Amino acid sequence: MNSMSQSAPLAVGRRRPSWLRLPGRLIPGRSLVASVPTLWLGLFFLIPFAVVLKISLAETAIAVPPYTSLFEWDGAVAALSLNLGNYQFLFEDSLYLDAYLNSIKVAAISTLITLIIAFPMAYVIARATPGRRVVLLSLVILPFWTSFLLRVYAWMGFLKKNGVVNDVLLSLGLIDQPLTMLQTDFAVYIGIIYTYLPFMILPLYSALEKLDDSLLEAAEDLGCRPLQRFWLVVVPLSLPGIVAGSLLVFIPAVGEFVIPALLGSSDTLMIGRVLWDEFFLNRDWPMASAVATMMLLFLVVPIMLLRNGQGRKEEAA
Amino acid sequence: MTLKKTLMGAVLGSLVATGAHAQEPVLNIYNWSDYISPEAVSQFEKETGIRVNYDVYDSNEVLEAKLMSGRSGYDLVVPSAFFLERQIQAGIYAEVDRDQLSNYGNLDAQLLQTVSRNDPNNVHGVPYTWGTTGIGYNVDMVRERVGDMPIDSWDLIFKPELAAKVADCGLAVLDSPAEVVALALNYLGLDPNSESKADLDQAEALLASVQPHIKYFHSSQYISDLANGEICVALGYNGDVLQAQDRAASAGQGISVGYSIPREGSLAWFDLMAIPADAPHPEAAHKFINFVLQPEVAAGISNFVYYAVANTEAQPLLNEDVRSNPGVYPSEEVKAKLFAQNAHTAKFDRLLTRAWTRVKTGR
Numbered sequence: 001m002n003s004m005s006q007s008a009p010l011a012v013g014r015r016r017p018s019w020l021r022l023p024g025r026l027i028p029g030r031s032l033v034a035s036v037p038t039l040w041l042g043l044f045f046l047i048p049f050a051v052v053l054k055i056s057l058a059e060t061a062i063a064v065p066p067y068t069s070l071f072e073w074d075g076a077v078a079a080l081s082l083n084l085g086n087y088q089f090l091f092e093d094s095l096y097l098d099a100y101l102n103s104i105k106v107a108a109i110s111t112l113i114t115l116i117i118a119f120p121m122a123y124v125i126a127r128a129t130p131g132r133r134v135v136l137l138s139l140v141i142l143p144f145w146t147s148f149l150l151r152v153y154a155w156m157g158f159l160k161k162n163g164v165v166n167d168v169l170l171s172l173g174l175i176d177q178p179l180t181m182l183q184t185d186f187a188v189y190i191g192i193i194y195t196y197l198p199f200m201i202l203p204l205y206s207a208l209e210k211l212d213d214s215l216l217e218a219a220e221d222l223g224c225r226p227l228q229r230f231w232l233v234v235v236p237l238s239l240p241g242i243v244a245g246s247l248l249v250f251i252p253a254v255g256e257f258v259i260p261a262l263l264g265s266s267d268t269l270m271i272g273r274v275l276w277d278e279f280f281l282n283r284d285w286p287m288a289s290a291v292a293t294m295m296l297l298f299l300v301v302p303i304m305l306l307r308n309g310q311g312r313k314e315e316a317a
Numbered sequence: 318m319t320l321k322k323t324l325m326g327a328v329l330g331s332l333v334a335t336g337a338h339a340q341e342p343v344l345n346i347y348n349w350s351d352y353i354s355p356e357a358v359s360q361f362e363k364e365t366g367i368r369v370n371y372d373v374y375d376s377n378e379v380l381e382a383k384l385m386s387g388r389s390g391y392d393l394v395v396p397s398a399f400f401l402e403r404q405i406q407a408g409i410y411a412e413v414d415r416d417q418l419s420n421y422g423n424l425d426a427q428l429l430q431t432v433s434r435n436d437p438n439n440v441h442g443v444p445y446t447w448g449t450t451g452i453g454y455n456v457d458m459v460r461e462r463v464g465d466m467p468i469d470s471w472d473l474i475f476k477p478e479l480a481a482k483v484a485d486c487g488l489a490v491l492d493s494p495a496e497v498v499a500l501a502l503n504y505l506g507l508d509p510n511s512e513s514k515a516d517l518d519q520a521e522a523l524l525a526s527v528q529p530h531i532k533y534f535h536s537s538q539y540i541s542d543l544a545n546g547e548i549c550v551a552l553g554y555n556g557d558v559l560q561a562q563d564r565a566a567s568a569g570q571g572i573s574v575g576y577s578i579p580r581e582g583s584l585a586w587f588d589l590m591a592i593p594a595d596a597p598h599p600e601a602a603h604k605f606i607n608f609v610l611q612p613e614v615a616a617g618i619s620n621f622v623y624y625a626v627a628n629t630e631a632q633p634l635l636n637e638d639v640r641s642n643p644g645v646y647p648s649e650e651v652k653a654k655l656f657a658q659n660a661h662t663a664k665f666d667r668l669l670t671r672a673w674t675r676v677k678t679g680r
Contacts, residue, residue, distance in 0.1 A: 060663050062407045064387040095674060161487075161547055183533050266534050266677040274674070280382045281494060282670040283663075 049296070056289035057082045067285050086290035096274065096291065100298060103271040106185075106260075107253035110192040111246050114200045117193065118245065122204035123234075126211065137205070140198050152191055152262050159187050159263070187263035192253050200245040207241025208234070247303065254299055271295055342367045344601040347383070347391040349588070350375045350537050351560055352446075354621035361608050367601050375537035376493055384409050388595055392602040398435035398587040399495075401442050402660040410441045411594045417603040418443070420610035423630040432587045435660070442589030443606050444627030446556070446619065449647065449655060450496055450584040453539065453558030456573045458486045458549035471504045471579045474552055477526045484530035487548030492534040494673035496584055497524070497552065499658055504581055509656055512665040521672040528679050540564075546572050555644050559623035576644040582654035587627070619645075 058067040072079040090096045125136045143151060158164045159181040166178040181187055211234065219229045235242075257272030264270075271291065278288035342365075350373040358369050372391070374380050377400040383389045384404060396404060404410060415421050421443070428447065429439050436442045454468055462482045463473070473479050480488060491497055499509040501520040508516070532548060539551035543561035545568070551558065555576055562574040590609070592602045608614055616634035619626040625645050626632070632640065639645050647655070661669065 060667075062403060062663060064385055064407055064409055066385045066407070093671070095671070095678075095680070098680065162545070266528075266531070267679040269678040269680070277670060277674055280376075281378050281673065282667055283378070283382055283385060284667060284670075287667075 049293075052289045052292055055285050056086055056287075056293050057084070058286045059083050059085075060284050060286055065285065066283055083286065086287050087294070089287070090290060090294055095269075096271075096294075099269050099271045099274045100295070102269050103254045103256075104299075106188065106192070106268075106270060107250050107256075110189055110196070110253050111200075111250045113189070114193050114196055114249050115242065115246060118197055118200035118204055122201045122208050122241075125201070125205050126208035140201050143198070148195065149258065151195070152259060155187070155191055155194065155263060156182060159190070182263065183265040185264065185268055188260050188268055191259035191263045192256060195259065196249040196253060199248040203244040203248065204238060204241040207238040207244075211237055247307075251299065251303070255295065342598070342601060343370060344368070344598055344605055345370045345372070345390055345392045346605065347372045347374065347380065347389070347394045349373060349395060351540060351557060352395070352588075352622055352624075354618050356621075357609070357614055357618055360614070361605060364608070365601075365604055367604065369605075377495075378493070384593060389593060390597065391593055392596040392598045393590055393592060393605055395445050395588050395590055396442075397658075398432045398442070398589055399658040399660050401589055401591060402435040404591075405436065405441050406660075409594055411592045411596065411599060412440045413443055413592065413606070414603060417600070418607045418610065420607050423610050423612060423615075423628050425627050425629045428587070428627045431657070432589065434657070435587075436589065442591045443610070445588045445590050445609070446622070446624035446626055447585065447587045448555045448624045448645075449578050450491070450500065450553070450586070451555055451558070451576055451578045451644075453543050453551040453553050453561060454575050454577070455486070455543065455546060455549040456575050457571075458546070459483060462486065462549075468575060468577045469580050471500065471581050473550060475501065475504050475523060475527060477530070480527040480530040483550045484532070487532045487542070487550070488530055489539040489542065489548045489551040489553070490531050490534050491552055491554075492536045492677075494669050495658065495661060496586075498669060498673070499584060500552070503583075503656065509584070510659045512662065514668060517665075517668055517672055521676060524676040525679075528676055534677055543574050544568065544572065545570070554624075556622050556624035559642070559644050563623070578644075578647055578651050578655075580654070582656060585652075585655035585657055587657070 054070060055067055058070055060066055061068050068081075068083075070080055070082065072081065121140075125133055125140075128136055156163075160166075161178045161180065161182070163182070165181065166175075169175045170178065215233055215237070216229060219233045224232060255272050255275075256270065257276055260268045260270045260273055261276070275288050275291050278284050278291060282288075344367050346369055348371070352373070353371075358371055361367070362369055374383075377397050380394060380396055381400055381404060383391075384394065385407065387409075401410070424444060428444055432442065432444060433439055452468060452471075452473060454473075459468065459473075462485075463479060473483065474488065474490070498517065498520050501523050502511055502516055503509040505516075505519055505523060507519065511517075536553075537557070539548060539553050540557045540561045541564070542548040543551055543553075543558065544564035555578075558574065558576040562576070565572040565574050590606050592599050596602055609618070610628065612628060612630035612634055615626045615628040615631035619631065620636045620639050623639060623642070623645055626635075643651070
């Protein structure tokens, strides 16, 4: 602690003397705090991504690791060879585009259904008494105490031909032939929605919790019917929660591999499975890396731009 | 998908690993799922004091992906011969030191000769067991649907009219492009080891014509699914199908499972124990290989997993239901129609997997 930071609290609420007003970046501690996430991002995102990018420009080889190196050094001449063939191939074979589009479709539908299910749940939790709220929230988080993989396996037990759901329906006489649910798109949607529901509920809850009751009363007083009140007041005010929750569900759902692999059928074409096949069946690391890089460009960049634009709008407002 | 067993293995492996002591001698084995008797491992641990970390996979492709990334940490792996061939080229295996294997002489000389086409002079691999790929089926369910015809032809899977008949009770196919495409080529009367694009296209068309009737592509799930009636036909490995037969019989639900090597001929494959060049405990690995080469141990494993042993001395010690089982030890006449696979080039592999993805996804 230096004298400057000690005197800073005194300045709260009134204008600091000009000699105390420093540009933000010079205030000690601030850059230190900011460096932690920057370092995190660099270590666990940028460096691994650079490695993936590097592999995507190599060629496959029967070696350990199974790709060529980009740099050749024969003692006198350094040569750099970049192979763009993998990216070219991505556009030549319709498989990849189909997989990207289908992943986006599955993720979008799942996100929408998750939102529809999560919204009333979050609303009820946010409106509950504080004591109840704790219980309800811990119920939302409780499934995380069990491994994700085991929970997907549990769904396999539920959905299979002689599984729990069919047994119950059969014994109730509602059906007389077991339904085929496992290894269908239906099972994939169930798996994704089930898995990502908490990621939607929590941001929605935090947005709805801040909702001021007096605004709702005001809307009512001004003649809003309940449904109108919902659309005109609740939804716009919880929009940040809706956007955050939807992104938290949509982004991982696009790249989802485990759920379609265990619950889906072989024709559930998703980019996560294409990646797995490139990596494990083809042993084509460069191609797998190219698929991953393109996925990032296709999905993350537009979303980042969107977030950025929104942030600016909020700042402006 | 192959993921299921891999992930389960990883979960179990990490549970085991947390109990590890640094000084205790350890052996890290990576073997096929359902491919050893539980007694064998515990007996080895008791005799040698070496603690075994046992991890499983269900496809050669997954094993290769792990080995090719380097520093897998495994001391002993069990690839099929035609995969071992290519992996030797990548230099990922150490040579086996026969001086440490006093029981090496128990091995079947003819079988060693056969696998030397993939592993010249047998320097990198020691045969574990061998088997065939064929049709596993639920006897009653299939009879109900196709009548009393004998199940002795690939028609049941590769002919759309017949495959359609068994589609409603569940048809499963190995998720192994190299093997299934080789079988399709053979069914079409083509060379199963062909790397021609035109041949591959024909095989792809054949597989695509039956794809709508296939419930899933997976390389180990069919064992339990055949045993409990979740599926009725599987293109699978002989020992796995016979394990399903055994499980179905002991469950007593009235399900009987059959295995057939179709008359058009089928694949014979050989799995070999090999030691990665960077194995942390090569000595323990040699001890384990030598342990498995003992006739009693080899016979115990074969009795349990229903795969044929490569061990001449173990033959007399086999249970009668294994020794005289044509699913495990086919007759000479059937044997004559079996064929083995060669390693594929990387270029053909890409064509192959591309075709496989198109088949699986119905595109």
